[in-house]
Amino acid sequence: MAAGSFGVAHLDKSVALSVDGNASSLHVFGSTVGDALEKKGITVGEHDQVTPSVGSPISDGDTISVRYGRKLTVTVDGVTKEYWTTATTVDAALRDLDIRAGSNAKLSASRSQALGREGLALTVTTPKSFSVVVDKKTLAFTTNVGTVGEALAEAGVKYDRNDRVTPAANAPLTRGLAIAVQRVTTGLTTSTQRIAFATVTKKDATLLEGTRKVVTEGKAGVRRTTVRNTMLDGKLVTVRPLTIRVVTAPVSRVVAVGTKARPVAPKPAPRATAPRASAPAPSAGNTSGAGINLSNAAMWDRIAQCESGGNWSINTGNGYYGGLQFDIRTWLGAGGGDFASRADLASRAEQITVANRVYADRGLQPWGCGHAA
Known part of the structure; x- marks a missing residue:
């Protein structure tokens, strides 16, 4: 009986246990640290620290330390x-x-x-030094806040939602970071612009072919435009149109273009002409040698001014030639071939001579500018 009691007492060990600094004791019949922890219901993982190790033997009076990870x-x-x-x-x-x-x-x-x-x-x-460029100044600060926005607030730099902050306010603040704050302002500008008028032509059967007459004078219109200007640190960066309104619409210039056919003059009978060399110098209002007839010269000058701007050699390619705007058929039919193949190739005196021949047969009816006589 005494020997048995000695064996049990020999197997029973008193062990001190510290778990994260909290001390306790226990009696254990096991032989290892792991046995003691198991009796206490303590499970450890790979990040926990056990001293001595879980597999180490224990003796009466040992101390086991457990520190959880x-x-x-x-x-x-x-x-x-x-x-x-x-x-x-x-x-x-x-x-x-x-x-x-x-x-x-x-x-x-x-x-x-x-x-x-x-x-x-x-x-x-950690504390970080940073700089801020704002309002044309460079400022230096040190802070231990985490973001750009917090750093600006601590530095007392104010900005609104329109201003441009680079890097963004929610960006992390790093050591030596340079922050830029640019002021953004907007404003409206209104201006007026001229609207050019168009020119419209229409056919007019009451006017002779080649005759043009302004029916309605053109008039420019007015347009009003409002734009939004965006300024970055005082410099214009964008212009965005907001409204475009026509204040006055343009009035088109209307020009009537004659389509009435010019009458064909009968071919005049051949007439005798004196040699040019013996002809006296022509004078307005008289018929002279070589068939030159300057009668009504002042009248023809006025009509030419209306028809061609007084340009006796004009050829615009529209089928009418010279100061009095003869077509080929009328020119040759009235004997213009005596002087040139087309009116623009003849002199003023020769064109007036042919005009007097037409006038003698048909009056001023062939000329759209006959009213200028």
């Missing part, structure tokens, strides 16, 4: 890393992991905060 997710100045630590406070974990977070660093949790087995996500923002 905690997952710590640390973001330092925007860079995130994951760690495992057995520290039980934030400050101890930072020292244990050699994470540099000096006294000037800003932490998202208190340094003395307990670190539970569930772990913790911690943000560390």
